[in-house]
Structures are given as C-alpha cells and as structure tokens.
Amino acid sequence: MNKIELDKIYNEDCLEGVKRIPDESIDCILTDPPYLYLKGQKLERKFDEQTLFADFKRVLKPTGFVVMFGRGTSFYRWNTILSDLGFKFKEEIIWDKGYCTSPLMRLSRIHETISIHSMPKASINKCKVPYLEMKQYDITSIIQDIKRMRSVFTQSKSMEAVQHFLENNCRDTSDSWKANNISISSDITKENRCVSVMRGIEHGMNEKSIIRTDRIECDKFTKFGINSDKRKTGDRCCNVMQSMEFGLNEKSIIKSVRDHYSAIHPTQKPIRLLERLLALTTQSGDVVLDPFIGSCSTAIACVNTNRKYIGFEIDKEYYDAGMNRLNKVISEPKLVM
Numbered sequence: 459m460n461k462i463e464l465d466k467i468y469n470e471d472c473l474e475g476v477k478r479i480p481d482e483s484i485d486c487i488l489t490d491p492p493y494l495y496l497k498g499q500k501l502e503r504k505f506d507e508q509t510l511f512a513d514f515k516r517v518l519k520p521t522g523f524v525v526m527f528g529r530g531t532s533f534y535r536w537n538t539i540l541s542d543l544g545f546k547f548k549e550e551i552i553w554d555k556g557y558c559t560s561p562l563m564r565l566s567r568i569h570e571t572i573s574i575h576s577m578p579k580a581s582i583n584k585c586k587v588p589y590l591e592m593k594q595y596d597i598t599s600i601i602q603d604i605k606r607m608r609s610v611f612t613q614s615k616s617m618e619a620v621q622h623f624l625e626n627n628c629r630d631t632s633d634s635w636k637a638n639n640i641s642i643s644s645d646i647t648k649e650n651r652c653v654s655v656m657r658g659i660e661h662g663m664n665e666k667s668i669i670r671t672d673r674i675e676c677d678k679f680t681k682f683g684i685n686s687d688k689r690k691t692g693d694r695c696c697n698v699m700q701s702m703e704f705g706l707n708e709k710s711i712i713k714s715v716r717d718h719y720s721a722i723h724p725t726q727k728p729i730r731l732l733e734r735l736l737a738l739t740t741q742s743g744d745v746v747l748d749p750f751i752g753s754c755s756t757a758i759a760c761v762n763t764n765r766k767y768i769g770f771e772i773d774k775e776y777y778d779a780g781m782n783r784l785n786k787v788i789s790e791p792k793l794v795m
C-alpha cells in the first residue's frame with residue numbers, strides 16, 4: 459500500500475486513503491463533505507460517517523481541529539457524531555455568500571454553516587483581518603469610523619492630551635490622562651502608529667505617506683495575526699486608527715463572495731474564506747487534511763499560506779480539473795514578502 463505523502467492529492471475514496479495516514483500526524487481537517495441533499499449530482503455520495511470521523515480522531519494531533527462545512531440534517535448529524543466521539547465543539551461560523559444559490563427558493567438562502575471542533579488541547583488563534591477586507595461591504599461602518607476619527611478635533615481635552623504626548627514623547631502621568639480618558643499606555647513608543655497618524659494630522663500631512671514612512675510597530679504585523687499586547691489604547695479614535703493599520707478581530711460571520719465565472723466545481727469554496735479558517739486553526743508549516751477536496755480549494759489555501767496539505771477526491775473528472783487548478787497556482791510566480 460502507498461505511503462501517504464505531504465503536499466499530494468489522491469484520486470481515491472477518502473475512507474481508504476485516511477486509513478494510511480499515521481496516528482496524530484494532522485493539525486487540521488478542513489473539509490466540505492457531500493451535504494447529501496442535492497438530487498442527481500454525482501458529488502453527493504454517501505459515506506460511512508462513523509468510520510471516517512473515528513479516523514479523524516486517530517489522525518489528529520492533540521492540538522488539532524476539525525473545521526467542517528455543512529447544511530441541514532446531515533450537518534447536525536455529523537456534529538453530533540463528532541461530539542459523541544469526544545471532540546469539543548468550539549465555534550460556529552456563518553459563511554455569508556452574498557448571493558442566493560437559486561432564485562427559485564421561497565426563502566433566499568445566502569449562507570452556509572461551518573463548525574469548528576477540536577481535540578482536547580486545541581485553542582483557536584486570535585486573528586486580525588485587514589481593515590478594508592473586513593469592511594468592504596459595509597460603507598455605513600466605514601463612514602462611522604471616519605466620523606469617529608474626525609471627532610478628535612472637536613474634543614479639545616482629548617486633542618490636548620494627544621498633543622502633549624506628541625510633544626513630549628512620553629506619557630503624561632498626571633491625572634489629566636485618566637480624566638481625559640486617553641488611555642495610551644506607557645509601553646507605546648514614540649513612533650507608535652496611532653501617534654504617527656496624530657502627528658500627521660497635526661502637521662497637515664497625507665495620512666498614507668505617514669503610514670509608509672513611519673512603520674515601526676507594523677513590523678509585527680503578519681497576514682494572520684499581530685502581537686496586540688503592545689498596543690493597549692482605549693481611545694476610540696486611536697482604536698479606529700489601529701484597526702485601519704493592523705486589521706480587525708476575525709468575526710463569526712465571514713462574508714466572502716464565490717467567483718461563479720471561473721468555478722470548475724459545483725460547490726467550490728472561495729480560497730480567501732478557507733485561508734481565514736486556516737488562520738484561526740493552524741500555524742505556518744502545519745499539516746492540513748481535506749478528505750473531500752473537490753477542486754483543490756483547500757490545497758490552494760494551504761499553498762498561499764504556507765501550510766502542508768493532503769487531499770482525497772474520488773471523482774476522476776473533479777480530480778483532474780482540481781489538479782490542473784492547483785498546479786497552475788503552484789507554478790505561478792509569487793511576490794516575495
């Protein structure tokens with residue numbers, strides 16, 4: 459029997475394939491099994507749920523996760539089986555698709571559900587999502603943030619306090635700081651991003667050019683998270699500035715629009731959505747298994763985020779199309795970050 463290799467997709471039944479994966483060797487199982495409600499679609503194959511999920515438990519490390527898409531009765535059943543096997547239910551995420559699957563539906567269904575289950579020693583990562591990505595569909599919320607930023611000019615006490623901080627490059631320990639409710643903490647350096655922006659505003663400079671030249675705290679930014687301990691500010695204007703620069707905490711409803719025009723599989727998931735799910739549950743270099751990989755979306759999310767992958771797809775046509783798609787991504791030149 460072939461040994462399972464990393465960064466490989468197998469054209470075979472996952473129930474057979476998963477048996478060859480060594481115990482406690484997988485960090486995360488990110489998967490989108492056949493939901494078993496689409497009539498007449500070849501992807502809707504029943505599988506032995508008990509056997510497969512018991513194998514999930516065997517192959518996962520004690521810090522591992524199962525992240526699973528689903529809908530309807532099968533999804534509730536799967537969640538119960540996982541729970542009965544001793545997995546801990548962690549979170550539920552709603553994928554807001556932003557479009558309705560079929561215009562014929564009486565109730566326009568525009569979401570799918572994702573459940574996160576874990577092994578005993580797992581904890582979900584605290585993730586930051588870039589500001590505009592998080593806000594891109596919500597103009598009202600962006601306008602709210604801009605108003606909040608503008609309000610610093612009308613709050614003379616806040617403005618004075620910030621000005622004092624800028625001029626002295628140190629925290630004013632007098633009572634006025636507390637009274638003014640400007641909670642810039644002492645561990646913020648003189649070149650903190652918020653302070654730089656305040657300086658930019660004061661000197662009438664373009665905010666964007668300041669961001670480009672004064673990046674010190676930004677070195678700590680990564681695509682999936684930052685060390686937020688260093689930036690404790692309670693002031694709302696500062697918070698808005700911080701979120702613009704460092705991103706916002708991931709939320710339990712993720713809006714991500716599926717690309718209908720280039721999809722090669724009927725239930726293809728957006729890569730960015732999968733990247734965000736991996737950010738919550740894995741680290742760079744971790745091993746991710748998708749037993750129902752379809753068009754190889756999970757593998758592409760792994761390539762993009764420096765995770766290793768193992769995938770299974772039973773259908774030859776989907777397997778070939780998925781491999782073409784994955785190979786194109788692998789061979790594309792990448793920007794060196």
Ligand SMILES: C[S@@+](CC[C@H](N)C(=O)[O-])C[C@H]1O[C@@H](n2cnc3c(N)ncnc32)[C@H](O)[C@@H]1O
Binds near residue numbers: 490500755776
């Ligand atoms: C819901 S789709 C997954 C789509 C995938 N998330 C994507 O973005 O393309 C489920 C896939 O699992 C495959 N499949 C069904 N039963 C399988 C089995 N026993 N082993 C491996 N693959 C299977 C189907 O052919 C289908 O492509």
